[in-house]
Ligand code: ASN
């Protein structure tokens with residue numbers, strides 16, 4: 494049959510007007526990104542189960558920027574998956590979640606008033622609810638990236654989703670969710686060091702998480718302590734998120750892309766950032782080479798030190814910076 498790779502144009506609720514990888518068949522256009530492993534996006538029509546229907550359209554223009562159009566959430570989810578794919582490819586030379594060139598798929602409009610999004614290894618897919626009043630789908634870019642990175646973590650370190658390894662699993666999704674936001678360079682997805690900045694679930698504009706100062710969410714500790722393993726994994730992620738921010742940007746007040754952050758440390762220690770790019774490479778190598786299913790905070794310190802030694806040399810200033818930064822979030826050995 495006649496099939497061709499196309500670049501459609503979508504209007505998302507969160508991402509503005511964006512290009513979409515689509516396919517042209519005899520029946521019309523499909524949300525099937527053959528340039529990115531055949532990643533497809535489906536509409537669950539508010540059902541709780543099943544894959545739903547592949548988004549198809551007579552033209553290659555999708556969504557309206559508003560939830561009155563069912564395609565709009567599909568646009569954001571499809572774009573988020575593409576941006577995550579491109580990030581892994583461009584920055585880490587990895588083709589797809591498993592590195593095998595095979596795409597996953599996304600399902601939007603899951604259930605009714607369902608306020609969550611998740612990755613599943615079983616379907617190798619992401620699922621997105623529409624949030625309160627079915628008006629706030631959980632499809633914003635950093636959240637889509639967060640969910641897709643759960644697939645990467647499963648396919649690599651396999652960090653168990655409980656205790657300290659669970660916090661590191663969650664943090665990996667926040668770290669690369671943030672990295673995808675920066676890489677996409679989409680002016681709508683800022684401030685990039687805040688996760689879930691558009692969902693506005695409380696109506697006050699509160700993001701889900703703050704990488705510069707995790708405790709701003711009212712639950713996540715800024716520093717490691719003995720007992721952190723008992724927290725929900727979305728809170729025990731705090732010190733690792735904080736480590737990543739500090740390693741990239743350094744301590745204290747800092748303006749990045751016009752946004753003001755402020756990152757504290759244990760005893761007010763000063764750490765100087767090594768830059769986002771190197772911090773991302775270190776975390777990626779630690780995750781894919783050294784972390785295992787049971788890696789804890791102490792193990793994460795060791796894994797990132799080894800990764801930094803591999804990438805920059807064992808006697809490099811970068812290795813020292815990694816050690817100092819873990820100590821600044823109270824992970825001393
Ligand atoms: N949205 C949540 C997450 O990805 C779903 C979960 O609790 N696993 O962290």
Ligand code: ZN
Nearest residue numbers: 639643663666
């Ligand atoms: Zn998560």
